[in-house]
Amino acid sequence: MKNIFIILIAMVTFSSVAQQSITLEECYRLVTENYPLAKQIQLLEDQNKLDSEVLANTKMPQLYVDAQATYQSDVIEVPIPNSNIEGLNKDQYRATLSVNQLIYNGGITDASIKVKSAQLQTKQKQVEVNLYQLKQQINQLYFSILLSQESELLLQSKKAQLQSKLSEVQSGIKHGVLLPASDKVLEAELLKIKQQSQELLSNKIVLIETLSDLVNKPLDLSTQFESPLLKVPLESQLNRPELELFQFKKEEIASSESLIAKQNAPKLLGFATGGYGNPGLNMLDNSFQTFYTVGIKLNWNVFDWNSNKKQRQSLAIHKDIIDTEAETFKLNTNIKLNQQQKEIDKIEGFILSDLEIINLRKEVLQSADSQLKNGVITSSAYITELTNLYEDENTLLKHKIQLQLAKANYNIIKGQ
Known part of the structure; x- marks a missing residue:
């Protein structure tokens, strides 16, 4: 008895572990991660880190x-008779090591x-926007699976009702109350239900496999898809990542x-050069010599033909363009929200009518059931x-x- 009890506990535990469930919110999270x-x-983060390090190296x-x-075919000669100053060799050699150190560049490096950091934020947010747009595709798949689940339950309910009615009809035929062929119609309808069930199952498998690929998580027919409790938010403010x-x-x-404002700032550099060659800095010494030079250099573009000013004007126009894009996006999104709200109101009206019709x-x-039992109507x-x-x-x-x-699409359009 003890062993049987342990086996039952193990079976229940295995069943609870084997059957997984998933929610709509989890699908949203998985698609944005996977x-x-x-x-x-x-990848953009890693790229920006490398680019920033390259820029920072300009200070080194x-x-x-x-x-x-x-x-050389000719060299400099000293035109002084009897000076005993040797002319330079026509073959000359030089090797140098130079060091340049940036002292000041107006803050261009920082x-x-x-700019790179701002570009990173923009690119990463664009990726988020593209991922966010997948949520409506998730909605379509997820609720199609829910519809398949509920349709199957409804179909099985009809099947159970027909099987019960088939037993009653067969009993009526046996006792001579109903015509002999009355049960054939019910049996044919049960076969139709079997076909419909197979079609539902096939469609559900395709939907689940597609969703599984999209969220990169194993899902199958044993997966329980939770029905979400959705509410349409009352606040009017948009919360879309595009904004x-x-x-x-x-x-x-x-x-x-x-950055552009700093481009015309003066740039101050220090430099040093050391070398070895023939000749060295002393052009009159025709031998191999070591030498060096040190100094500072100032570079300042005093007049750039208003190029800097025009670049800033161009950026100002670009900013205005972005403002118009944002206004257009808000307008179009609010139009979609209004259309979606009208769709919600329409469907809610349909549901009220459906309940009355049912x-x-x-x-x-109920009346037909009574008439069938009494042989007033046929099974058809x-x-x-x-x-x-x-x-x-x-x-x-x-x-x-x-x-x-x-409602789910409304929330996605709104950014909730």
Whole structure:
């Protein structure tokens, strides 16, 4: 007895572990984490780190090695008779090591790093926007699966009702109350239900496999898809990632403006060069010598033909363009929200009508059931009324799922 109890506990535990469930919110999270495009967020981060390090390296000393050997057709000679000053060799050699150190450049390096950082934010937010747009595709798949689940349950309910009625009809035939062929109609209808069930199963498998690929998580027929409790938010403010993207684009422009403003600042560099060659710095000494030079250099573009000013004007126009894009997006999104709200209201009206129709169909079916038992109508007439009720119940089911889908899409459009 003890062993049997342990086996039962193990079976229940295995069953609870084997059957997984998933929610709509979890699908949203999985697609934003596992969709291949999501990898770009980290890749962009890594790329920006490398680019920023390259820019920061401009503050470090820059080393240059230069070596050359030349042969000249003529050289400088000293035109003084009996001076005993040897002319230079026509073959000359030189090797140098130069060091340049940036002392001041008006903050261009830091401004360039800030531009890269702003560009990173914009690119990463664009990836988020692209991932966000997948949520409506998730909605369509998820609620289609829910519809398949509920339709199967409704179909099985009809099947159970027909099987029960088939037993009653067969009993009536046996006792001579009903015609001999009355049960054949019910059996044919049961075969139709079997076909419909197979079609539902096939469609559900395709939907689940597609959703599984999209969220990159194993899902199958044993997976329980939870029905979400959705509400349409009352607040009117949009919360879409596209709005943040527009703001990041404007911040990127602001950082570019700051960089452009510093481009004409004076640049001060220190330099040092050491070398070995023939001749050295003393051109009159025709031998190999070591030498060096040190100094500072100032570079200042005093007049750039208003190029800097025009670049800033161009960025200002770009900022205005982004503002118009943001206004257009808000307008179009609010129009979609209004249309979606009208869709929700329409479906809610349909559901109220569906309930009234179903109540009437049930009364008609109840009357047909009594008439079939008494042999007043045929099985075909009864199936017609049962099918009418099933189709109306199926319509109600579709409208309920459509209402959930419409609310989910409304939330996605709004950014909730």
